[in-house]
Amino acid sequence: MSQAATPKRPLTTLQKGINKKVTVRLKSEIEYKGKMNNVDSYMNLIMTDAEEISNGKIIANYGRVIVRGNNVLFIKLENEL
Amino acid sequence: MSQAATPKRPLTTLQKGINKKVTVRLKSEIEYKGKMNNVDSYMNLIMTDAEEISNGKIIANYGRVIVRGNNVLFIKLENEL
């Protein structure tokens, strides 16, 4: 099997989303949409130029925010990797 | 006892579901139905072409989403392995 065909481990794929646009939903159901500047294996992540979205409305903007990983429900990659 | 008859450990079976269709229910009762692109032993998982389902209705679609494993209630394998 070629390496290209090998499925990627979730955290490896997550690393490939660095510097791409993502939407992060927290357990509290609040979402942050912006550039994922970095992320580690605990899913601690830095976002830049992030919109905070609650019930589909932008309620705040953040230049740079570090989210503690244990609050993350999911991370949606907005673009192809 | 032959190896074929040995029961599979849960996480080994889960690996066999990679690239198959699954339904993932989270503790919040929301479900994600799509292809399980990958999964690790913590149950972090990547889903592609996933439908988000709440109370039996599709409420969103995700091209590629990474779910943090600690939110998972169960993973249902939709097909035979």
Add this chain to the structure above:
Amino acid sequence: MSQAATPKRPLTTLQKGINKKVTVRLKSEIEYKGKMNNVDSYMNLIMTDAEEISNGKIIANYGRVIVRGNNVLFIKLENEL
């Protein structure tokens, strides 16, 4: 003391329930009744031909489902080991 009289550790006993019928109650009070195909020490478990039961009523059927162990409240062994 003979080995037969030695009490079994809980997780060892649990292993003996593999391929037997069990009822698994989750913290959310939902129950799954079916064959416990496999289980590990974290109580991650695979069930096959499982009924999902809420307030005593069957609300869904699952061909094969993997439950994340941290959600488990108890596992009831339906038969003698």
Add this chain to the structure above:
Amino acid sequence: MSQAATPKRPLTTLQKGINKKVTVRLKSEIEYKGKMNNVDSYMNLIMTDAEEISNGKIIANYGRVIVRGNNVLFIKLENEL
């Protein structure tokens, strides 16, 4: 100080309750009263011939049930050790 006078560690005392009658209260306030067939250091425990008690009433009976330790609030030893 003689060994008899040395206070027992909690988990050592718990081991001495094996095959004795106990009442286990879970965080959900439900209680299980029966024989503690075995227990480990995580307080995973096997109970046999257990009554499930809610608000002082027996609501179910279990031949053999394995409780996941993290749900336990306390274990009451019904008899002298």
Add this chain to the structure above:
Amino acid sequence: MSQAATPKRPLTTLQKGINKKVTVRLKSEIEYKGKMNNVDSYMNLIMTDAEEISNGKIIANYGRVIVRGNNVLFIKLENEL
């Protein structure tokens, strides 16, 4: 600085409360007042002749009960050490 003046680590002080009277408040706000027969570093503890107190009223008595440490909010030492 003399050893007598060195502040005691919390878990060391807790050990000195063994066989003394304590009040243990759990996260659920229920309290147990009795002799702390033993305790470990996880705050698992054995109490003997314990009163269970809710909203200031004694609602039950326990000859010997083992409380799982993760439920503990605080332990009040009733007497000087």
Add this chain to the structure above:
Amino acid sequence: MSQAATPKRPLTTLQKGINKKVTVRLKSEIEYKGKMNNVDSYMNLIMTDAEEISNGKIIANYGRVIVRGNNVLFIKLENEL
């Protein structure tokens, strides 16, 4: 950079608050105000002569109480270190 100018790690600073007056707020929003007799890296702490405060009112006094660290929201140092 001189050592005096090096920022202190949080747990090191916390150690410097030993034998000083602190206010400890728990997740349950109850506060304890008194002398922090000792504290460890898990934030288990011993308080002496502590007032228990709820909604700004003193509701109890404790001669010596050991708080389990996982309940702590924050520790406020009342004085300069």
Add this chain to the structure above:
Amino acid sequence: MSQAATPKRPLTTLQKGINKKVTVRLKSEIEYKGKMNNVDSYMNLIMTDAEEISNGKIIANYGRVIVRGNNVLFIKLENEL
């Protein structure tokens, strides 16, 4: 790739915010705005001259407070690093 272009790990970036102004939101939705005197990899942090903000209003001031990391939802860096 030059080192300057390498994305920073989240906890490394966090260290660079030391002695800068931050807003820390806790899971309870309360926010603390002030100087982040120090922080460790668990996100335990010391804040000085911190305002406690609830629903957009300042409800208290803290000269020096140590927040237990597990309560943190996110840390917003108020200025460029």
